[in-house]
Amino acid sequence: MPGSTERIARAFAHELPDRTPLFEIFCKFHPIHWDIAGRNVATDAVMYWDALSDGIAWDELIEAEARAIFDVNRFFGVDMVRVGGNIGPGYARPVKTGRWSWTLDGTGYLYNERTALVEPAEPMADSAKVTEQERREEIERCEGLIRPTPPENFAVLHRVQELAAEAGLDWVYMGEIGAGTGVAFYPPFMLMWLATEPELVDRWLYTQKIPAFARTIECIEHGCSVIAIGGDVSCDKGPFISPAHYRRFILPVIQEHVGVIHEHGARAVYTADGNHWDIKEDFFFNSGVDGYKEVDKAAGMTWPRLIEEGIDRRVCIIGNLDARHTLCLGTPDDVRAEVIECLTYGQQSPGGHILHASHSVHEDVKVENYHAAVEAYRQFFGLEPLPR
Numbered sequence: 001m002p003g004s005t006e007r008i009a010r011a012f013a014h015e016l017p018d019r020t021p022l023f024e025i026f027c028k029f030h031p032i033h034w035d036i037a038g039r040n041v042a043t044d045a046v047m048y049w050d051a052l053s054d055g056i057a058w059d060e061l062i063e064a065e066a067r068a069i070f071d072v073n074r075f076f077g078v079d080m081v082r083v084g085g086n087i088g089p090g091y092a093r094p095v096k097t098g099r100w101s102w103t104l105d106g107t108g109y110l111y112n113e114r115t116a117l118v119e120p121a122e123p124m125a126d127s128a129k130v131t132e133q134e135r136r137e138e139i140e141r142c143e144g145l146i147r148p149t150p151p152e153n154f155a156v157l158h159r160v161q162e163l164a165a166e167a168g169l170d171w172v173y174m175g176e177i178g179a180g181t182g183v184a185f186y187p188p189f190m191l192m193w194l195a196t197e198p199e200l201v202d203r204w205l206y207t208q209k210i211p212a213f214a215r216t217i218e219c220i221e222h223g224c225s226v227i228a229i230g231g232d233v234s235c236d237k238g239p240f241i242s243p244a245h246y247r248r249f250i251l252p253v254i255q256e257h258v259g260v261i262h263e264h265g266a267r268a269v270y271t272a273d274g275n276h277w278d279i280k281e282d283f284f285f286n287s288g289v290d291g292y293k294e295v296d297k298a299a300g301m302t303w304p305r306l307i308e309e310g311i312d313r314r315v316c317i318i319g320n321l322d323a324r325h326t327l328c329l330g331t332p333d334d335v336r337a338e339v340i341e342c343l344t345y346g347q348q349s350p351g352g353h354i355l356h357a358s359h360s361v362h363e364d365v366k367v368e369n370y371h372a373a374v375e376a377y378r379q380f381f382g383l384e385p386l387p388r
Contacts, residue, residue, distance in 0.1 A: 003170040004079035008226070011352035012267050012290050012316050019381040020346050020353055021079040022374070023174075023318060025360035026072050029116055032367045033068055036075045042068035045118045046100060046111050053096045058089040066159035074167065075386070076374050080226065080354065081164075082174040085149075086156040115363040132189040139200065142207050146214045154222045161223055175224035176271070177216045179257050180208025181250045182231020183240045184274075194245050201249055209253050213260045220264045227261045227268055228293055230254060233283075234274025236299045243279050251282045258288040267291060269318060273359065275299040277309075284311050295319030296358050303345040316352035320345075321373060323357040328364040332372035339376035 002010075002018045010017040026032060033043035041051040042064035051061065065086060073081050094104040100111035101121075108121035130138075157173065164171050183191070193201050216227055233239055239246055254270070261268040269291035276283045277300065284292065292315050295301050303320055306312045319342075321327060326338050339355070346353030355377060361370050375386060 004172055005170045007079050008172040008354070011354050014313075014316070014350055014352050016347070019383075020343055020355050020377075022077060022377060023080040023082075023354050023356045024073075024076065024078055024370075025082050025357075026069075027360050027362050030361055030363065030365070030367075031116055032361055032365075032370060033072050035367075037068040037071040040064055040068070045116060049094055049102050049109070049111075049118050050096065052091065053094045053102060055093055058087075058091065062086060062155045062159060066156045066163060069156065070160050070163040070167075073171070074164075074169065077378070077383070077386075078171070080172040080174055081160065082176060082228070083157040083160050084176070085153045088150055088152050117363060126185045127187040130187060132187070135187070135190065135204070136200075139203050139207060146211050149215055149218050157222060157224075172226060173224045174226040174228055174269070175216070175219035175222075176228040177212050177219060177257075178208075178231050179212035179229065179253055180205045181229075181253050181257075182233065182272075183246075183250065184232035184235070186240075191241065194241060194249060198248070205249065205253055209256065213257065216257065216260055217264055220261070220266045225266050226291075227266050228271040229257050229261070229268055229289075230270040230272050232272050232274060232294075233279070234272065234276050234299070236275055236296075238275050238278045243282070246279050247282055251286060254287045254289070262288075269293045269316075273299065275301065277305075280309060280311075284315050289315060291316040291318050291352075291354070293318040293356065294359055295356075296324075297322045298324040298358070303342065307345070307349065312349040312351040312353075314351055316354060317346065317349060318354045318356045319358050321355070321357045323359040323362065323365060327357060327361075327369045327373070328366065330369065332368055335369045335372040336376040339373050340380060343377065343380050 004021065007017040007019070007021045011021050029043060029045040037043050041047045041056060041061060069083060092104060094102040094109065096102050102109045109118050110121050112119050161173070190201065219227060233246065233250060258268040267290040270283065270287060270289040271293040273294050273296045295317060297320050306317060321338060321342060326334055343355065346355070371386065378385060
C-alpha cells in the first residue's frame with residue numbers, strides 16, 4: 001500500500017495518488033492538542049511560560065514538544081508535517097510577574113484567554129518594529145552574513161523523525177524559510193524605497209537571501225524534502241506592490257530560492273495569503289515553484305478560478321479549506337460540505353492536490369470543525385473513522 005512519501009511525490013508529479021494527501025499546520029498551544037497529547041508544557045501556553053521561568057531542563061522541553069507534534073499529526077493521519085525550529089539550551093528565562101503575566105527581555109507578556117496564547121502586553125505591528133535609520137544601519141553592518149544554524153535548533157525535528165520511524169510512518173517533512181520577499185511585512189519606508197532608493201532594497205534583499213539560502217540547504221540536509229518560501233505579497237484586493245515592482249525586486253529572489261531548493265533535491269512551495277491574480281504569470285509560472293500553499297479562498301483564490309486560469313495544471317495546490325470563515329465560523333456540516341467540494345475539485349485537477357487549510361489550525365479555528373474536516377476526508381476515501 002502506498003505510503004506518505006509516495007503519495008506526496010505523486011501529487012507534486014501531477015499524478016493521481018491512491019488518495020489525496022493530507023497536510024496541516026497545527027499552531028502551537030491550540031486546544032486541538034489537549035485531548036490528543038494532553039495539557040502540558042508543550043501544549044498549554046501558561047504551563048510553557050511557567051516552565052521556562054522555572055528553568056525547565058532543555059531536553060525535557062524538547063521531548064515534550066516533539067511528542068505533542070508527533071501525537072497530533074499521527075492522530076489525524078497526515079502525510080506531510082511541518083516542524084519549526086526550537087529554542088536552544090541556553091534559552092532566556094522569563095520572569096513571572098503575576099498569575100498570567102511575565103516579562104522577558106524588558107517586554108511584558110500576558111495570557112489571552114480567547115486565543116489561549118501568551119502575547120505581548122503592548123503588541124506592535126511588524127512594520128513598526130524597526131525605524132528607517134535602524135534599517136539603514138542594519139544594511140551597512142551586514143552584507144549577507146551567514147551564521148550556521150546550531151544543530152540543537154533541529155532537535156525537535158530530529159526527535160519527531162525518530163518517533164515517526166519507530167511507528168512505521170514515512171512522513172514527508174516541510175521546512176519554511178523566508179528570504180525577505182514577504183512584502184506584507186515591509187515597513188512603509190521600505191515600500192517607498194522601491195520607488196525612491198531601489199538600490200537600497202537590492203542591498204537589503206541580498207542581506208536576507210544569502211543566509212536564507214544557507215538555512216534552506218541546512219533544512220534539506222536535516223530531512224526536509226519540501227521547503228515553503230515566499231511570504232505574503234498580497235491582500236484581498238491584490239498585491240501590496242505593483243506587478244512591475246514584484247517582477248523587479250521579488251521575483252528574482254524567488255527564482256534563485258527555487259533554484260537552490262531544486263539543486264538540492266527538494267520541492268519548493270510558494271506560501272502566501274491574498275489575491276495574486278494581478279501577478280499570476282510571475283507568481284505561479286515564472287517563479288518555477290512546485291506548489292502553492294495558503295491558498296486564500298476568501299480572497300478569491302477559489303478552485304473554479306484556479307482551474308479556469310490553468311494554475312491547477314502546472315502547480316500542486318496545497319489547500320483549499322477556508323481557514324478564515326468556514327473553519328472558524330461555520331458549523332461542522334459546513335466544514336464537511338467544503339471538504340467534499342475541495343476533494344472533488346482536487347481529484348479532477350491534473351496538477352496535483354494536497355488537502356490543507358488555507359492557512360493553519362490557528363487560534364480562531366474551532367476544534368470540532370477541524371475534527372469534522374478530517375472525518376469528512378476519511379469518509380470520502382473509505383478510511384476508518386478517527387479514534388474517539
